Amino acid sequence: MVALNWKLVIDTQDAPALADFWAAALGYEVEDPGPLIGRLLAAGHLTEDAVTEHGGRRVFRGFAAIRHPEDPYDEVSGIGHGRRLLFQDVPEPKTAKNRLHIDVHSDPGGLDVLVARLETLGATRVRELDKGPAGHWWVMRDPEGNEFCAA
Template sequence: MATTTALNWKLVIDTRDAQPLADFWAAALGYEVEDPSALITHLLATGDLPEAAVAEHNGHHVFRGYAAVRHPDDPYDPFTGIGKGRRLLFQDVPEPKTVKNRLHIDIHAGPDGLTSLVTRLETLGATRVEEFDRGPAGHWWLLRDPEGNEFCAA
């Protein structure tokens, strides 16, 4: 039997406005928003990137329509700002979200508990949808992020 090497991955999320959604998820997860400004400056200077592909967000050059967040403990390339571990990439798409997600993120409550986590997520812009209490099988909240993407807090 052949041995399979584990593959690296990132979760890509379609958005209407990538930068604010990346800010929400960075705050929700305790991740860092990737800063591609050094790479963008280089690409602009060499003529490899048109000005139209660049926007400004929170005082940094960003790729228009794209943003990513990464786990703060994972390695990243300091020049590009791109994480080499756990990360979420947000990309703008023209069509709105119309149906329930087929894939979602579960956020696990820390030592402060589920109520504290859900309250904190609401202050960041999440919306409570429904509470589930399955006794020994689990207790969680279904929520929506600011763009309506479903996720759970447990």
């Protein structure tokens, strides 16, 4: 059986900003939909109100995605065909603990460096967990309050 392409969709309040955080945290690339947006606008398939600007690029309003830098992607649309996170704005705020979260793993012995780097990107520490022989890790929050673990 061949591995499937997948994407994890994360509800947000500011999709482009959270995509920037997670791209930096994971070493992923932010997808650039600018060329696709240009074609869709020119063909009349998209209106200007569906588009905004972020980081000097045109993006779909309320959406942003990141992809693993080694995975294939469509050069016309910029959409990744492998490991991918899609961020989409939703009207309601986050109100409860995540039912699914990302674990970010450090190199052996590098947890302190990883946690410090994530904090410089906008993450916050919540609590440290000690799992005995399995080691310890930090429960953290991204800039929108979504929990994740650094191990």
